[in-house]
Amino acid sequence: MFLKKLNPNFFFNYLFIQVLVHIVYKVTFLDQIEGHFNISKNLFNEKSSLTQFFIESPLLLILGNVLNIETLDRYLIITYLFTQFFILLICIELDFLGDWSSLFLISGWVVTISWFVGYVDILSVYILIIICKKILKNNVDITLSLLFLILTLNHYAIALFSVITIGILYIHKNLKNYLIFSITPFIFGFFIMNRFLNHINFSGRSRIRFIFNDGILQSSVEFISSNFLEYLWSGFLGLIFLFLYLLFKKSWSQSRQYLISLLLMIGATSLGLDTSRIFSILLVPLTIKVIYDFKNSELTKNINSKLVIFISTISTLFFQERYVYGKVNIESPNTESKDFYELIPQIVNSVFSNIWS
Numbered sequence: 001m002f003l004k005k006l007n008p009n010f011f012f013n014y015l016f017i018q019v020l021v022h023i024v025y026k027v028t029f030l031d032q033i034e035g036h037f038n039i040s041k042n043l044f045n046e047k048s049s050l051t052q053f054f055i056e057s058p059l060l061l062i063l064g065n066v067l068n069i070e071t072l073d074r075y076l077i078i079t080y081l082f083t084q085f086f087i088l089l090i091c092i093e094l095d096f097l098g099d100w101s102s103l104f105l106i107s108g109w110v111v112t113i114s115w116f117v118g119y120v121d122i123l124s125v126y127i128l129i130i131i132c133k134k135i136l137k138n139n140v141d142i143t144l145s146l147l148f149l150i151l152t153l154n155h156y157a158i159a160l161f162s163v164i165t166i167g168i169l170y171i172h173k174n175l176k177n178y179l180i181f182s183i184t185p186f187i188f189g190f191f192i193m194n195r196f197l198n199h200i201n202f203s204g205r206s207r208i209r210f211i212f213n214d215g216i217l218q219s220s221v222e223f224i225s226s227n228f229l230e231y232l233w234s235g236f237l238g239l240i241f242l243f244l245y246l247l248f249k250k251s252w253s254q255s256r257q258y259l260i261s262l263l264l265m266i267g268a269t270s271l272g273l274d275t276s277r278i279f280s281i282l283l284v285p286l287t288i289k290v291i292y293d294f295k296n297s298e299l300t301k302n303i304n305s306k307l308v309i310f311i312s313t314i315s316t317l318f319f320q321e322r323y324v325y326g327k328v329n330i331e332s333p334n335t336e337s338k339d340f341y342e343l344i345p346q347i348v349n350s351v352f353s354n355i356w357s
Contacts, residue, residue: 007095009102014091017105021087021114025321029076029337030118037075040064043200051204056193057155059120076343079118086122087113093126096133097288100295103242106312107287108235108280111321115332117340121281124158127151128284131162135170135178136292144181152189157207159186161268161282165261169289211271223275223324224266230322234276235265235283237321238312243290250293261286275324 007013021027030036032054039050040061055061060079069075094101113122131147134140152159163182171178211217224231236243247255265286269279323329 006092007101009094009099010091013094013102013105014088016102017087017091017110020105020110024317025111025114026332027080027117027340028115028332028334029079029340030116031334031336033076033079033118033337034072036061036118037064037069037072040069040075049201049203051202053204053207053210054119055197055200055202055204056207057120058196059123059154060118072338073343073347076117076338076340077347080340082120083113083117083122086126090122090126090129093129093133096136097291098295100291100308102309103239103291103312104287106238106309106316107283108237108276108321108323109284111234111237111323112277112280115323115334116277118337119277120154121277123154124151124281125284127154128162128281129288131166132170132285132288135166140171140174140177140181142181144178145185148182149185149189152186153193156186156190156193157268157272158278158281159189161264162285165264165282166285168261168264169257169285207272216273217271220273220275221270223273223326224270227324227328230328231275231279231324233319234321234323235279236287237319238314238316239287239290241312241315242294242308243287246290246294249297254293258286258290273326277325 035052036054039052039055041064043058043061043065060082063082064075064078067078069078094104097104109121109125113125127147127150131144131151134144134147148159148163151162163186167175167178167182205213233240243258247258250258265279265282268282269275272278320330323333325333
């Protein structure tokens with residue numbers, strides 16, 4: 001029964017993203033993931049103050065603590081399975097994009113969730129998809145509050161700018177209801193997060209305060225200014241051609257909404273050092289809107305969907321990732337953590353050692 005309800009494109013999309021994640025981009029864990037693991041073990045028992053910035057997105061830390069994970073290898077597996085679980089849910093939820101849903105997988109967020117396993121970015125992507133899907137179906141109701149609350153608890157900076165960009169791109173009616181269902185849970189979520197941080201004795205600089213550290217703003221703006229074209233490419237990848245096509249084909253009022261939201265995202269990502277990582281996630285509402293508008297326009301009658309997906313994919317593979325993270329990277333900047341492709345055989349051999357010996 002469940003299989004019958006799945007979007008017919010689900011299996012292709014799921015296999016497609018698995019190939020992208022595991023073979024094209026390749027999975028890497030965060031360089032500092034051992035520090036995440038050590039904090040997770042003693043998250044609620046730590047006597048000394050905690051200062052690491054990533055504690056403001058604590059879901060995986062809490063999960064590791066609740067599951068009583070005692071070894072680094074097990075923590076790595078938990079973070080990997082966390083990513084895989086939400087990849088599955090994302091592929092299920094993309095049904096509203098129909099035959100064009102595969103285009104969503106050819107954008108920068110897939111690189112981000114492949115290279116930065118250990119962060120909770122995949123959950124932000126999933127929640128943003130659900131929010132956009134509900135609004136496109138005119139379901140601006142109280143359930144949005146829960147979604148924005150989860151998004152805020154997951155990463156309040158992404159939540160804040162997403163509230164604004166989604167409002168610009170999607171909300172043409174019921175603006176008052178949207179603001180109530182988005183801003184109220186954001187404020188509430190921000191309050192809950194601060195209470196949680198106080199409870200675990202967090203004394204580090206918040207994301208807001210971090211912006212004003214010496215040299216941070218200068219460096220973050222310089223990263224974008226010096227590599228602007230690579231920066232734009234890192235967020236869109238092959239989908240940038242569809243975006244540019246719609247800019248010229250749509251009316252100025254519609255194109256203006258795209259551009260205003262894009263400019264806001266550029267401004268937002270210039271405030272931190274995780275340049276392409278944050279940009280690729282903030283772009284999710286825009287990429288969904290671009291694909292959805294294209295899907296429902298007259299343009300699709302004259303264009304073969306397979307050709308569009310093929311061109312987008314080939315251009316992504318040809319130009320490669322070009323990911324701005326301290327510098328322009330064509331491979332993951334996380335090179336010091338345990339290799340995923342060594343971890344899996346190690347675990348399999350350990351589990352089946354008695355059988356194979």
